[in-house]
Amino acid sequence: MPEKIAVLGIGLIGGSLALGLKERTNVTVIGFDRNEQDLQFAKAIGAIDEGTTKLDEAVRDADVVIIALPVGKIKQTIEELNLLPLKENCIVTDVGSTKAEIVRSGRKLSGRGITFIGGHPMAGSHQSGIKAARSLLFENAYYVLTPEPHTSLAAVQKLSRLLALATKAELVIMDPVHHDRIVGAISHLPHIIAAGLVNMVGDYKEDNEWFHRLAAGGFRDLTRIGASHPIMWRDVLLTNREELIKLMDDWIERMARVRSAIMETDPECIEHFFTRSRAIRSKLPDRKKGILERRYTLYVDVPDRPGIIGKVATLLGEKEINISNLEVMENREEIPGVLKLTFKQEKHYQNAIMALREANYVVFAEEERLEEVSV
Ligand SMILES: NC(=O)c1ccc[n+]([C@@H]2O[C@H](COP(=O)([O-])OP(=O)(O)OC[C@H]3O[C@@H](n4cnc5c(N)ncnc54)[C@H](O)[C@@H]3O)[C@@H](O)[C@H]2O)c1
Ligand SMILES: O=C(O)C(=O)C[C@]1(C(=O)O)C=C[C@@H](O)C=C1
Structure with a gap:
């Protein structure tokens, strides 16, 4: 098991990986970012042991370097790493959303005995930055690695093991062009x-x-x-x-x-x-827990008056109907309010429709669907 990992770019993806590494392995994590405040925040939440704005400091003696910078910065960072004295047998990987171009530039590192293995965790968010990072962001998602044919199998296995442990994702190998x-x-x-x-x-x-x-x-x-x-x-x-x-x-x-x-x-x-x-x-394959779950949703027209949410929640609670989420849709003057209720179980969803209709609410039922849920 590697001992020291450098995570370059402590944003949504780098921060989430760092949190997972600290939570589920015994490695020391050094964070590199241009934003000092983000580094301080990452340290405060236990995502990294130390932070630095200097690339050479971050990667010194690192067993694994994870480049979690914007794609446009990854190639440049590979060039910069190529000029630095990396540890022997160091594995460098990235998390960029595109792979062919990055893997091509990673060949420069492989030429000097360092192993570069492209990577891409298939989970994320429209949010960015360390504040949106979560240690379970990648749980049950696919994590693609794109080693080249000459890449050492031992290095691929070492990296896969580390990432699987840190992310709880499912590692898959794929050709970068594919x-x-x-x-x-x-x-x-x-x-x-x-x-x-x-x-x-x-x-x-x-x-x-x-x-x-x-x-x-x-x-x-x-x-x-x-x-x-x-x-x-x-x-x-x-x-x-x-x-x-x-x-x-x-x-x-x-x-x-x-x-x-x-x-x-x-x-x-x-x-x-x-x-x-x-x-x-x-028929889209079911994503497992934590990413996409089966959800049943219905919408209830409600008069715009105080206490109405509590009233609906109590009505369903008394009938032992579990609501997984309750959301007030945008509500403006002269438009009646709409409550969006989500259920994990079909039985609870069906019972809710009956109970609400019996109580004279206007209910619009939506078909069962897969919905992204936060983990
Ligand atoms: N957001 C997603 O859903 C998602 C999912 C999978 C993979 N990715 C890939 O992950 C990578 C990072 O994306 P993100 O969503 O974490 O972005 P982000 O903006 O949340 O994080 C990027 C971090 O890099 C730092 N940074 C940017 N330029 C820098 C520089 N020149 N020097 C030092 N630090 C710098 C920023 O300060 C920030 O902390 C991208 O390559 C993206 O393609 C993103
Ligand atoms: O869930 C989101 O917001 C995402 O955009 C995540 C998403 C995707 O398109 O599925 C975005 C970019 C990635 O490289 C991987 C995952």
Whole structure:
């Protein structure tokens, strides 16, 4: 087991890894960041043993170096590491959201006897910074490693073991180019679509603020990631250009087909579009506890009066119906309030619908769905 780990970039991902390392292994963690306050905060919460703003100090004698900086900084940091006296047999890895370009630049390190293994934990958030870090962020998520064919098996095993222990994630090995194609489709393109839609509606809202006021579950669910960090996503897009151009061409073509179906009033084509999507989406493999859980949601119209939340909660509590989450949807004058209730168990959800309808509440039930839950 390595003894000293340097984590470069103590933000959301670096901070979460550092917390996991400190919580579940016996290693010493040295944090490197340009932001001294974040380093102090990381030390105060026990994510790192020491923090420094000097790269050479951070990596001195480190057995493993984890680069958790924005993608645009990773290649530059590899160049800088190449000029520093790293410990013999040191393993350098990164957490960048794109892999092919980074793995190519990691070859420089491998040339001098250091092992570089690209990495990407497949969990995260639209939030950033150490304050959003959590030791269980990666629990049950996939953590991709992209070693090259010549990489020592012992080094891959050593790193996998360390990361599995620290993150409770499931380690998988993948070719970096494959990684970029797949992650381009399931992560990078969705971020472009979300941001594009937010910007479009943002423009419409300039003339009419109802475009924002009426935004309900559909818009909010689809665009949560539209609030992600601009620098991170700038770098991600610019380091996966080829795959993204192909994906966007395909996307534009598919949207053009939907447009034609609407234009030509083709109900069968439109229905097929949604039928297929529904079937595929409902078979998306279940993410395990801590990332995505099965949830049952219903919405209750409530008069906007004090104590109403307590009243609904008591009504359900008396019938031993467990609510997993209760949220007041945006509530404005002259619009009745809406409570969003979430249940983990179908039985409780069904009983809640009955109980609320019996008590004359207007209830809108939503189908069972997978919902992101915080861990
Ligand atoms: N956010 C996600 O959902 C997610 C998920 C998986 C992987 N990643 C990858 O993780 C990496 C980090 O992302 P994050 O979300 O943790 O970002 P973040 O902004 O939360 O953290 C980045 C940290 O790096 C520091 N930093 C930035 N430039 C620096 C520099 N020049 N010198 C020293 N420190 C510097 C910042 O101060 C910050 O603490 C990125 O490469 C990203 O692609 C992100
Ligand atoms: O949950 C989110 O907010 C994320 O954007 C996480 C997400 C993703 O797209 O799924 C984002 C970038 C990563 O590199 C890995 C995971």
